[in-house]
Structure formats: C-alpha cells, structure tokens
Amino acid sequence: MTESTQLLCCHFDCGGQVRLSKVAPFVRSSLRFPFWSSHTNTNTKKFRVGSVKVQEADMNMVITSDNKIPHVLTVAGSDSGAGAGIQADLKACAARRVYCSTVITAVTAQNTVGVQGVDIVSEDFVAEQLQSVLSDMHVDVVKTGMLPSLNIVKVLCQSLRKFPIKALVVDPVMISTSGDVLAGPSVLNGFREELLPMADIVTPNIKEASVLLGDVPLKSVSDMRTAAKLIHDFGPRNVLIKGGDLPNSVDAIDVFFDGEEFYELCSLRVNTTNTHGTGCTLASCIAAELAKGSSMLSAVKTAKHFIGTALDYSRDLVIGNGAQGPFDHFLAFKNMNQSSSRQNRFNPNDLLLYAVTDSAMNRKWGRSIAEAVKAAVEGGATIVQLREKDTETRDFLEAAKECLKICRSYGVPLLINDRIDVALACDADGVHIGQSDLPASLTRTLLGPGKIIGVSCKTTEQAQQAWIDGADYIGCGGVYPTNTKANNRTIGLDGLKEVSQASKLPVVAIGGIGLSNARAVMEIGVPNLKGVAVVSALFDRECILTETRNLHALLSEAAFLIQ
Numbered sequence: 001m002t003e004s005t006q007l008l009c010c011h012f013d014c015g016g017q018v019r020l021s022k023v024a025p026f027v028r029s030s031l032r033f034p035f036w037s038s039h040t041n042t043n044t045k046k047f048r049v050g051s052v053k054v055q056e057a058d059m060n061m062v063i064t065s066d067n068k069i070p071h072v073l074t075v076a077g078s079d080s081g082a083g084a085g086i087q088a089d090l091k092a093c094a095a096r097r098v099y100c101s102t103v104i105t106a107v108t109a110q111n112t113v114g115v116q117g118v119d120i121v122s123e124d125f126v127a128e129q130l131q132s133v134l135s136d137m138h139v140d141v142v143k144t145g146m147l148p149s150l151n152i153v154k155v156l157c158q159s160l161r162k163f164p165i166k167a168l169v170v171d172p173v174m175i176s177t178s179g180d181v182l183a184g185p186s187v188l189n190g191f192r193e194e195l196l197p198m199a200d201i202v203t204p205n206i207k208e209a210s211v212l213l214g215d216v217p218l219k220s221v222s223d224m225r226t227a228a229k230l231i232h233d234f235g236p237r238n239v240l241i242k243g244g245d246l247p248n249s250v251d252a253i254d255v256f257f258d259g260e261e262f263y264e265l266c267s268l269r270v271n272t273t274n275t276h277g278t279g280c281t282l283a284s285c286i287a288a289e290l291a292k293g294s295s296m297l298s299a300v301k302t303a304k305h306f307i308g309t310a311l312d313y314s315r316d317l318v319i320g321n322g323a324q325g326p327f328d329h330f331l332a333f334k335n336m337n338q339s340s341s342r343q344n345r346f347n348p349n350d351l352l353l354y355a356v357t358d359s360a361m362n363r364k365w366g367r368s369i370a371e372a373v374k375a376a377v378e379g380g381a382t383i384v385q386l387r388e389k390d391t392e393t394r395d396f397l398e399a400a401k402e403c404l405k406i407c408r409s410y411g412v413p414l415l416i417n418d419r420i421d422v423a424l425a426c427d428a429d430g431v432h433i434g435q436s437d438l439p440a441s442l443t444r445t446l447l448g449p450g451k452i453i454g455v456s457c458k459t460t461e462q463a464q465q466a467w468i469d470g471a472d473y474i475g476c477g478g479v480y481p482t483n484t485k486a487n488n489r490t491i492g493l494d495g496l497k498e499v500s501q502a503s504k505l506p507v508v509a510i511g512g513i514g515l516s517n518a519r520a521v522m523e524i525g526v527p528n529l530k531g532v533a534v535v536s537a538l539f540d541r542e543c544i545l546t547e548t549r550n551l552h553a554l555l556s557e558a559a560f561l562i563q
C-alpha cells in the first residue's frame with residue numbers, strides 16, 4: 001500500500017465508536033471570530049497575497065495543553081480521483097497540520113476528465129455519521145462541500161444546532177470544475193434559508209455566486225462586490241467570492257466582504273491546468289486556520305497563499321489525461337530533485353513592501369520597536385527587517401522576540417540586520433547583511449538552509465557573488481540619496497536596472513524611496529525587481545500605519561499593472 005492510500009484509509013473512518021456525550025446547546029455567538037480592528041475606513045482594501053509563509057508555519061502544529069489538536073470536520077462528497085472533495089479536504093488539513101474527520105454525503109466516480117457517476121448517501125446515514133463524529137470528538141470547525149440533497153442540508157443544520165462548534169465554513173459546491181452539476185436547484189433554498197444564516201463564511205466561485213443569486217451574471221470585480229453584499233444578506237458573517245474564473249483578468253482576484261468592508265485579495269494567476277480541487281482546498285485551509293485560532297481575514301489570506309504556492313509547485317505535475325488535473329498539497333513535487341528546502345520558506349513576492357526599522361526614528365517619535373513593527377505589518381508590510389544600530393544586544397534580543405510574535409501572527413517574515421547572533425538567538429526568519437558584514441557564504445553555514453539571507457549589492461559582480469554564496473535575495477541601492485545611511489553611494493534607477501537585470505536572485509530596491517517615487521522604481525520593468533525597502537518613508541512619519549497602507553496600495557497597483 002502506498003503512503004497516500006494509507007492516509008486515505010485511516011481517515012475514512014468517520015470517527016470511531018458511537019459514544020453519546022452530553023453536549024451544550026448550539027451557541028450562535030460562539031461563531032464569532034475577531035477581526036483586524038485597524039481596518040476602519042470604508043475603502044476597499046487591496047492585498048497582494050504573498051506575505052504568508054507556508055512551509056514553516058505548517059510545522060507549528062498547535063497542540064493544546066490537554067493534548068488536543070485543532071479539528072476540522074468536513075461534510076462533503078468523495079472524489080475517486082482524489083483531486084477534490086473529501087480527499088482534497090483531508091490533504092489540505094494534513095498539510096495545514098490539523099486533524100480532519102469526514103462525513104461523506106455522496107460517492108462520485110470521477111477523474112481528471114469529468115464526473116462519470118454520483119451515488120448520493122441517504123440523509124439518515126449522513127445523520128448517523130454526523131452523530132458519530134460530533135457526539136464523540138471535539139470538532140472546532142465544520143466545513144461543508146457537496147451537499148447533494150435538500151434533506152442532507154437539513155440534517156446537517158439539525159446537527160449544527162445540536163452540537164457547538166467554533167465556526168462553520170460553507171463551500172457551496174454546485175458545479176464541478178469539469179462543468180458537471182453536483183447539487184441541483186432544490187438544494188438552493190436549503191442553502192439560502194438554513195445553512196448560510198449559520199455560516200461564518202461562504203466561499204462561492206463566480207458561477208456559484210451567480211446561481212445563489214438566481215443566475216445574475218458576474219463579469220467584473222464590481223459585480224463580485226455587489227454579489228458579495230447580496231449573498232451577505234442571506235446571513236453568513238463573511239463572504240468570499242473567488243474570481244479565478246473571471247474573464248480578462250491577469251490576476252486571481254477574490255472579493256472578501258465582512259459585512260462592513262470589502263477586501264480585494266489579489267494574487268498572480270498560476271499558469272497551470274492542475275487546478276482540480278482548489279475550491280475544496282481553499283475552504284478546508286480556511287477551516288484549518290480558523291481551527292488554529294486565526295482571525296477570519298488572516299485565515300483567508302493564508303489559505304489563498306497556500307493555494308497559490310501549491311499550484312505553483314504542481315504546475316508541471318501529470319496525473320490523468322483530462323483537462324484539469326489535481327495538484328500536490330504537500331508542496332513536494334517541484335522540490336523532488338532538489339537537495340534543500342530553501343525554496344519553501346522564502347517567497348520573493350514577500351519583498352513587495354519591505355519595512356526596515358530605525359531606532360533613532362523610533363526614539364524621535366517615542367515608539368518602541370514593537371509598536372513600530374506592529375503598525376507596519378498592520379498597514380501591509382510584507383517583510384520586516386530590524387535594523388537597530390545603537391540598541392544594546394540584550395534589549396535588541398528582547399525586542400526581536402516581541403516583534404517575531406507580532407510578525408508570525410500576521411504571517412510576515414522577520415529578518416535581523418547584521419546581527420546573526422541575535423537572529424539565531426530569537427529564531428528569526430533570517431538576516432540581511434551588507435558587503436562589510438560577515439560573508440554570505442559563512443552566514444549560510446551558520447544559519448543553515450532554512451533561513452532567509454539577503455545581501456546588499458551595488459554592482460552586478462556583488463549580485464553574482466550573493467547568488468553563489470547561497471543568498472535568497474539582494475537589496476540594491478541607494479536608488480536615490482538618503483539621510484538614513486551616512487555616506488551611501490547612490491546608483492540611481494540606471495544602476496538598479498543594471499543590477500536587477502544581471503541578478504539571478506530576486507531584488508528589492510532601497511534608498512530614498514517613498515510614496516512619491518516608488519512607482520517610478522517599480523516601472524523600471526525588470527521582472528526580478530520584486531519591491532521596495534523603506535525606512536524613513538514609514539518610520540520617520542507621524543502615522544506608520546497610514547504611510548504603510550498608502551505605500552502598500554500604490555505598490556500592489558504598480559505590481560498589478562506591470563505584470
């Protein structure tokens with residue numbers, strides 16, 4: 001038996017012996033999750049989803065002091081090809097390191113070509129499976145997929161009323177990726193009237209959103225926003241409309257609506273046909289992150305980033321002969337012939353808005369390092385570097401630990417400037433070093449393959465050496481004159497362009513960059529240039545949060561236009 005079939009068999013037991021335990025009544029308020037409180041204005045927030053670490057965060061399995069593991073119950077159909085449905089849910093939860101139990105609502109004969117047959121499980125047996133799992137196991141989050149009959153929707157809602165859970169994630173599966181109908185119109189009323197009012201989030205794709213709203217066409221992001229609002233009126237607390245199928249869109253743009261604000265979550269469309277099961281996986285990832293205790297928006301961002309990474313890793317995978325293949329949830333495929341796991345823990349898109357702290361600026365404005373970092377990541381910084389030139393080592397270490405907690409909670413990598421000892425001591429995500437610091441090759445030896453290393457380069461030769469030494473990215477500048485670093489040589493946009501074109505590593509531009517010139521920097525149009533690193537334009541300002549937000553919005557737009 002292969003590893004994957006073993007996994008499948010052991011998880012298909014829906015929960016073990018029936019043991020009825022006393023349960024508290026379903027408490028609706030228990031479904032509420034905290035949200036980012038800083039998002040208070042009414043504008044749409046646009047995120048480029050590229051700042052969430054996937055691989056390393058995975059290893060931090062959350063086990064509580066009483067030895068419980070976050071638990072997702074999926075109520076969905078089986079896909080014999082194992083790309084979608086229950087099988088995708090199991091793989092997604094395993095990859096996100098949470099336990100997943102299963103209630104099977106239908107068995108489909110399915111492969112990469114399409115759906116050849118569907119056998120619907122009776123509602124009585126669905127009810128029995130629900131009872132088995134929910135009466136015995138502590139389920140944190142229920143995620144639903146294919147609910148093929150109105151009666152199944154009804155028994156599910158009854159169970160949810162009887163057993164308390166933390167959150168309900170509804171993926172309103174109606175049509176398979178191959179275009180086959182998986183839930184007919186009779187189920188729609190069950191969704192609208194019973195299930196959606198209980199849901200913490202519903203995650204329709206464009207077609208499903210259209211069907212939920214009585215076949216209104218959705219052709220633009222603006223239509224998606226209107227649809228999100230209308231679906232929200234059915235009662236779910238949050239709506240995520242997945243725009244992957246939106247015509248004429250370079251990016252995959254999803255619209256998230258929490259009842260007050262819209263967020264456009266934007267990520268690069270991965271050029272692959274291995275997309276079967278992305279909807280199920282996304283919903284399962286959201287459920288897994290919620291089970292671990294994430295806020296809703298953060299769960300959605302992590303899930304979207306996970307999908308992007310998994311698709312990227314699996315873009316060349318060949319399984320089956322059909323138009324849409326499955327992908328690899330364990331991010332193993334692309335790495336098969338590579339000796340280290342370096343690619344897994346650094347995402348070059350994280351360089352988009354690189355915030356570099358400065359102790360003198362924090363002192364001037366009366367802020368702690370942690371306060372400054374928190375405001376920057378809340379504002380959308382996608383990576384942070386602590387550059388504390390005159391802070392005592394002990395104080396630096398304590399501040400770094402505090403900042404690491406903040407950054408980890410947002411999925412933002414934290415690097416330490418110069419101080420490899422501090423980075424090792426606090427287990428930071430990596431370091432940034434310059435030409436007069438410890439050599440990059442030695443730094444790699446000290447930090448090992450799992451950490452991020454950035455190297456400052458002003459010339460093409462330095463960029464070549466950084467690559468040879470095993471760095472992950474280069475910082476290139478000073479693009480413009482700066483007061484932040486004394487006697488810094490300015491290389492201008494031309495110098496930046498030359499080094500970026502020659503570099504085999506992703507590049508972040510630095511030096512005198514802010515709102516007024518960031519667009520011009522990005523517009524040099526070299527694909528290797530992934531973002532800008534900024535000190536004074538964020539930290540020598542009254543409101544770091546506002547400055548970071550504004551710069552993030554500008555960079556997201558610039559990156560969008562350039563691709």
Ligand SMILES: Cc1ncc(COP(=O)(O)OP(=O)(O)O)c(N)n1
Pocket residue numbers: 354356385387417418432433434435436437454455456474475476485508510533
């Ligand atoms: C992203 C980034 N790029 C360049 C630098 C400069 O590093 P270095 O040359 O080592 O100078 P100091 O920052 O140590 O003064 C950087 N810090 N970050």
Ligand SMILES: Cc1nc(C(=O)O)sc1CCOP(=O)(O)O
Pocket residue numbers: 456457475476477478479481482483484485488510511512513533534535536537
């Ligand atoms: C730390 C640093 N390194 C540079 C380089 O050219 O390598 S320029 C710089 C300072 C950047 O600060 P500001 O954003 O305030 O100009």
Ligand SMILES: [Mg+2]
Pocket residue numbers: 417418432433434437
């Ligand atoms: Mg340095």
